[in-house]
Amino acid sequence: MNLFSLPNFTVGLYSLFLGIFILTSNPKSILNRLLFIFCTLITFWLVSYGIVYSCSTVDNAIFFSKLGHIPVLFYAPVFYYICILLTKRPLKKEIKYIIIASIANVILLSFLFSTNLYIATVKRYFWGYYPTAGILLPIEIAITVLIVTRGSYLLYITYRYNPNKLPKAELNKLKYFTLAFAIYMLSCCDFMQKYGIETYPLGFVFSIIFLYIISYAILRHKLLDINIIFRKGLIYSVLLSIISVLYFALAFLSENIFRKAVGYSSPGLTLAIIIFFILIFQPLKNNIQRIIDKYLFHGSIDQIDEENIKLRDELQKSEKLKAVATLAAGMAHEIKNPLTSIKTFTEYMPQKGADPAFRDKFQDIVGTEVDRINHIVKQLLEFSKSSELELKKTDINELLDDTLHLLSNDFLKHNIKIEKQYSTLPQTNVDPHQMKQVFLNLFLNAKDAMKNGGTLTITTEHSDNKF
Amino acid sequence: MKTKKKLLIVDDELGVRESLNLILEEDYDLDFAISGTEAIEKVKNTTFDGILLDIKMPQKDGLETLEEIRQVSPDVKVIIVTGYQSVETATKAVRLGAIDYITKPFESSEVKEKVGKI
Numbered sequence: 001m002n003l004f005s006l007p008n009f010t011v012g013l014y015s016l017f018l019g020i021f022i023l024t025s026n027p028k029s030i031l032n033r034l035l036f037i038f039c040t041l042i043t044f045w046l047v048s049y050g051i052v053y054s055c056s057t058v059d060n061a062i063f064f065s066k067l068g069h070i071p072v073l074f075y076a077p078v079f080y081y082i083c084i085l086l087t088k089r090p091l092k093k094e095i096k097y098i099i100i101a102s103i104a105n106v107i108l109l110s111f112l113f114s115t116n117l118y119i120a121t122v123k124r125y126f127w128g129y130y131p132t133a134g135i136l137l138p139i140e141i142a143i144t145v146l147i148v149t150r151g152s153y154l155l156y157i158t159y160r161y162n163p164n165k166l167p168k169a170e171l172n173k174l175k176y177f178t179l180a181f182a183i184y185m186l187s188c189c190d191f192m193q194k195y196g197i198e199t200y201p202l203g204f205v206f207s208i209i210f211l212y213i214i215s216y217a218i219l220r221h222k223l224l225d226i227n228i229i230f231r232k233g234l235i236y237s238v239l240l241s242i243i244s245v246l247y248f249a250l251a252f253l254s255e256n257i258f259r260k261a262v263g264y265s266s267p268g269l270t271l272a273i274i275i276f277f278i279l280i281f282q283p284l285k286n287n288i289q290r291i292i293d294k295y296l297f298h299g300s301i302d303q304i305d306e307e308n309i310k311l312r313d314e315l316q317k318s319e320k321l322k323a324v325a326t327l328a329a330g331m332a333h334e335i336k337n338p339l340t341s342i343k344t345f346t347e348y349m350p351q352k353g354a355d356p357a358f359r360d361k362f363q364d365i366v367g368t369e370v371d372r373i374n375h376i377v378k379q380l381l382e383f384s385k386s387s388e389l390e391l392k393k394t395d396i397n398e399l400l401d402d403t404l405h406l407l408s409n410d411f412l413k414h415n416i417k418i419e420k421q422y423s424t425l426p427q428t429n430v431d432p433h434q435m436k437q438v439f440l441n442l443f444l445n446a447k448d449a450m451k452n453g454g455t456l457t458i459t460t461e462h463s464d465n466k467f
Numbered sequence: 468m469k470t471k472k473k474l475l476i477v478d479d480e481l482g483v484r485e486s487l488n489l490i491l492e493e494d495y496d497l498d499f500a501i502s503g504t505e506a507i508e509k510v511k512n513t514t515f516d517g518i519l520l521d522i523k524m525p526q527k528d529g530l531e532t533l534e535e536i537r538q539v540s541p542d543v544k545v546i547i548v549t550g551y552q553s554v555e556t557a558t559k560a561v562r563l564g565a566i567d568y569i570t571k572p573f574e575s576s577e578v579k580e581k582v583g584k585i
Contacts, residue, residue: 352489
C-alpha cells in the first residue's frame with residue numbers, strides 16, 4: 001500500500017459517508033439526491049486515483065486512471081443541475097445545457113476505454129503512477145469550463161440581485177453552496193500533473209474543504225433542512241479525527257499484512273480487502289467513541305435530553321396558547337349576544353325606567369346576560385390554566401357538545417358544518433377539564449385540515465368496554 | 468289609522484328577541500320564532516312584510532332558513548342579523564335576496580333605519 005494513496009482513500013470514504021447521510025436524511029429531495037451523486041462521484045474519482053498511485057503495473061494504472069476519469073466527465077452537468085435548483089430557475093429553459101453537456105461527455109466516454117486519445121498512458125512520479133493527457137482531454141476541459149462558468153454565473157446573479165425574490169434562508173443556502181463549489185473547482189489543479197508537472201496532486205485537499213463546508217453548513221445552519229444534534233467541542237472533533245485516522249490506518253495495515261501473507265497484487269482486491277477490514281473494525285471504533293462520550297462528554301447526552309424535554313414542553317405550551325387564542329376569538333363573538341341585550345336595555349332605561357314591566361324585564365334579562373358573560377370568561381380562564389387530574393363520572397357526549405359549543409363561531413367562520421353520530425355511552429371516569437382540552441385540540445386540528453370548509457363528522461360508539 | 472307592518476323576528480336568543488321588541492314594538496306588529504323551522508312554519512301560515520333573521524342558530528342556520536323562506540314567500544324582505552361579519556356570508560345572504568345586514572351589538576337607530584326600508 002502506497003502511503004500517498006491514503007489521503008485519497010480517507011477523503012473519498014468521508015465523501016461517500018456524507019453523501020449517504022445527505023440522501024438518507026431526505027431521499028425525496030432532488031437536491032439531496034444530486035448532492036449524493038456528486039459526493040459519490042468524488043469518492044469514485046479519489047479512490048480510483050488512490051489505487052492508481054499504488055498500482056504496480058502500467059496496465060493496471062491505465063485501467064484505473066480511465067475508471068477514475070468517468071466521474072470527472074459528469075461533475076459539470078450535476079453541478080449545473082444543482083445550480084438550477086438553488087437559483088429556482090425554470091428547469092425547462094435550462095435543461096438543454098445539461099442535455100448537451102451530458103451527450104458530449106457520453107461521446108467522450110466512448111473514447112475513454114476504446115482508445116488512448118483521452119488518457120494516453122501513465123507516467124511514474126514520486127507518489128506513484130499518474131495518467132498523461134490525450135488529445136481529447138482539452139475538449140472535455142472546455143465543455144466543463146463552459147458549463148461550470150454558466151452555473152457559477154447563475155449562482156452569482158441570484159445571490160447578488162435575487163431576481164426570483166428568494167427568501168433569506170434560501171440565499172444563505174446558496175451562499176454556502178457557492179463557496180463550497182468554488183473551492184471544489186480548485187481541485188482541477190490535478191490536471192497539471194497530466195501535462196507532466198511533477199507536484200503531488202492536491203485535489204483531495206480542495207475536496208475535503210468542500211466536504212467540510214457542506215458538513216458545517218448542514219450542522220450549523222440546517223442546510224438542506226437537515227436537523228441533527230451534533231456534539232460540540234473542538235476537543236471532541238480532534239479526538240474523533242484521530243480515532244478515524246487510526247482506524248483507517250489499522251485497516252490498511254491489516255490489508256498489507258494479509259496481502260503479504262496471501263500474496264496477491266490486484267488493486268481491486270486490495271480495495272475490497274480494505275473495506276472488509278474497515279467493516280470488521282467498525283465495532284472497535286464505536287466502542288472507543290462510546291468510551292470518549294462516557295468519560296469526557298458525559299454531560300452532552302444529558303444536555304441533549306434536557307433540551308428535548310424543554311422543547312417538548314414549549315411545544316405543548318405553544319399549542320395550548322394557540323387553542324386558547326382560537327377559543328378567545330370564538331368567545332369574543334359569543335359575548336356579542338348578551339352585550340346586545342345589555343346595550344339595548346340600558347339605552348331604553350331613561351325612556352322606560354318608570355314602567356315596572358320594563359324594570360322587571362331589565363332585571364331578568366340583564367342579570368342573566370351578565371352571568372352568561374361571566375360564564376364565558378370563566379370557561380376561557382379554565383382552559384388557559386393547568387390543573388391537577390380530577391376524575392369524575394362524566395357523559396363524554398356532553399363534553400363533546402360543550403367543546404363544540406365553544407368553537408361554534410369558529411366553525412361558522414370557516415364554513416364547517418358539524419354532523420354528530422353519537423351512540424349512548426355509559427358515564428365514564430375521566431377528568432372533564434383535560435378531556436375537553438383533548439377534544440378541543442382534535443377539533444382545532446380538524447378545522448386546520450379543512451381549509452375550504454366542509455362537514456366534520458363526530459362519531460362516538462361503545463363496544464367491549466372501550467369507546 | 469295607519470296599519471302597522473308585520474315583522475317576524477327569528478333568533479334563538481331571548482335577550483336579542485326582547486331587545487328588538489323594545490326597539491320595534493311601537494312601530495311594527497311583531498311576531499317571534501326561536502328557530503329556523505318555526506320561522507318557516509310561520510311564514511307558510513302568515514304573510515309578513517319583513518323578517519329579521521339571525522344567522523347562527525342551532526340545527527338550521529339563518530342562510531338555510533332563508534333559502535327555504537324564499538321558496539315559500541319569494542317577495543318577503545329579509546334583513547340578516549348577526550354577530551359575525553364576513554364577506555362570504557354577506558354575499559350568500561344577498562344572493563338569497565336579503566336586503567340588508569345588522570351586526571350585533573346593534574344601535575337602536577341603526578335597526579330602525581334599516582327596518583324602515585321594509
